[in-house]
Amino acid sequence: MSMNRYDAIIVGSGPNGFAAAITLQRQGLATLLIEGDEQIGGGMRTKELTLPGFKHDVCSAIHPMAMASPFFNSLPLAAHGLEFVTPKYAAAHPLDNGDTAFLHNNLADTAAGLGVDGKRYKNLIKPVLEHWESLAKAIMGPLRFPEKPLNLAAFGLHALQPASWIANRFKTDQGAALWAGMAAHGIQPLSNWATSAIALVLSAVGNKYGWPVPIGGSQAIVNALLSYYRSLGGELQTGNWVDDIAALPSHTTLILDLTPKQLLGLKGLKFSPGYTRQLQQFRQGMGVFKIDWALSEKTPFKDVRCQQAATVHLGNTYAEIAANESASHLGKKVEKPFVLFTQQSAFDSQRAPVGKHTGWAYCHVPNGSPEDYTEEIEAQVERFAPGFRDTILARHTYSPAQLEAYNPNYVGGDINGGIMDVFQLYTRPTRSLTPYRTSLKNVYICSSSTPPGGGVHGMSGYHAAKTALKDHFDINPTL
Structure with a gap:
């Protein structure tokens, strides 16, 4: 040296x-x-984790x-x-009943897609979106007196609440489920204080910038x-x-x-x-179990529009997601974990050989869990995309321990x-x-x-x- x-x-x-x-x-x-x-x-x-020519994002x-x-x-x-590409939808959230909620790359379309919950969503997200530049400097750093305290105070009134409280405001399954998926990025029970913060930020950022690849x-x-x-x-x-x-x-x-x-x-x-x-x-948080796939084709979602979403949240209703996140936090293995799925090759042709695709997904698990979640994750994808398993050419998995070995910052698989x-x-x-x-x-x-x-x-x-x-x-x- x-x-x-x-x-x-x-x-x-x-x-x-x-x-x-x-x-x-x-x-x-x-x-x-x-x-x-x-x-x-x-x-x-980014590495070729499965087969030659398939480029997978490791984390x-x-x-x-x-x-x-x-x-x-x-x-x-x-x-x-x-260079970034911005998919048509920031996120999609399909439900067992056939409905799908979408986080569009703008506020108006997102609200319109939520029907009677559109006004509630707009009232929550619009102030964050409109004041994002000042809010970003205030919330993306240490505690300091902000340049615009009234904007931060208005944000805090909602952000400090448990996500479960705000979920109760939504009248439709789509509205509550979309909120659950956003809040679950926080990797903790949705009943915890301040879990609304991540949902507010990810929703507003999606409406303002999209979720780029x-x-x-x-x-x-x-x-x-x-x-x-x-x-x-x-x-x-x-x-x-x-x-x-x-x-x-x-x-x-x-x-x-x-x-x-x-x-x-x-x-x-x-x-x-x-x-x-x-x-x-x-204190560490939950870990993650991750899978990368080499696939023969795009994932056959029941709602084909999900193929145009940067991220697809697979967990069904708010109640199901909340229950499973809480159980994982308590150290239990759940049958239907909340899964975050993306198919970058749908937007970036450099990721896979011509005509082929990549898949990327993870779920939240107890910190350091030795359990294999391959079956549970693939079953969740199959649940909303029948025939998915038939498209798998190869897979690569990362357990919490393997993620920590790859990057020691991920203690017990804790990516936060x-x-x-x-x-x-x-x-x-x-x-x-x-x-x-x-x-x-x-x-x-x-x-x-x-x-x-x-x-x-x-x-x-x-x-x-x-x-x-x-x-x-x-x-x-x-x-």
């Missing part, structure tokens, strides 16, 4: 690691980004927050090769980030799993895209007893870096107004275990880097 002195070293090349590195490099600092794997990307990797696939993130919006990624796979996002980072003069090293900070080159600041579990296992970090206790008390309930929504991983700082003055944490949590948005990395810039270099960047 080069023994140059760096202003900052960043460990981990996921979206937050890159966001931290780019934020620092933009200010003229000398930075080194280190990745343990030979392939950069963290949760944004993240659809990117609702890519267009909505203030940080990503500040970057010239299109100039560095990144990166051409070439999620790897295309990180490739563009790398290209831009290098254009600024940033340095990258791969294939170096850091287990002792004493082995690192000389540096002023260290920013770690790691979870509390990894921080505690890293040699050379002598945290204070109080900080160490808080890291030890950090810790449960994002009301107690860990902003006070993550510690009870601090600036949770990116550790008890060591030159060491910071920028992973999804910090606000605003999981997702491909880069905001955790941006805020960690901004904190380090202010603390050590008297620089205060803004987006």
Whole structure:
């Protein structure tokens, strides 16, 4: 390894690691980004997991927050090769009774499709959509007094409620089911406080930007980030799993895209007893079980319009989804889990050989569960797309343990870096107004275990880097 002195070293090349590195490099600092794997990307990797020519997104696939993130919006990624395609529908939610609810790429069509629930949906989402730019800066970061407090207060009145409360306002199965699917992205019981927040954000972002698919796979996002980072003069090293900070080159600041579990296992970090206790008390959320398929054709949904949706939520009614998410949270294996399904090849011809397709899906499971959910996930797809099993050419599965082995940030298969309930929504991983700082003055944490949590948005990395810039270099960047 080069023994140059760096202003900052960043460990981990996921979206937050890159966001931290780019934020620092933009200010003229000398930075080194280190990745343990030979392939950069963290949760944004694309690989041939099944058969030659079938390109599968290993973790993240659809990117609702890519267009909505203030940080990503500040970057010239299109100039560095990144291109998105936006499916006709952001999300589809088929029901056993033959009805399907759709999250359209605009508010009016979504509301119109919900019939008598359209007005209720519009009243919930319109204020978030109209004030998204100011709200995004307020909610996608640490707790601070917002620029527009009245907008945030109006958002909070709904966002802090359990999703179950707002579901009771809907009169139709479609309205309640669509809400359940959005809220279930939070990977926790829908009766928990603040579970309405994720549903409000994903719905509004879908109505404003759609849920885009990166051409070439999620790897295309990180490739563009790398290209831009290098254009600024940033340095990258791969294939170096850091287990002792004493082995690192000389540096002023260290920013770690790691979870509390990894921080505690890293040699050379002598945290204070109080900080160490808080890291030890950090709570993980449910894990996921994931399947990738090589398929002979598009998935034969009963409602063919589902083929035009970026994501298809498979879980039937609100009541069924809520019951199964709660059971999984309590450590039980459920027969009909809530499944998130997408077929990127329907929108991006680069993903599979001509005439063939890819499929991608996961469900929420107890953290670290050793159970195989292949049958349960495929049965849920078959339930709404009879004949799906006949299209399977090959499959690849990831259990929670295998996901953690692939990316140590996914502790027990937890892709959100810790449960994002009301107690860990902003006070993550510690009870601090600036949770990116550790008890060591030159060491910071920028992973999804910090606000605003999981997702491909880069905001955790941006805020960690901004904190380090202010603390050590008297620089205060803004987006």
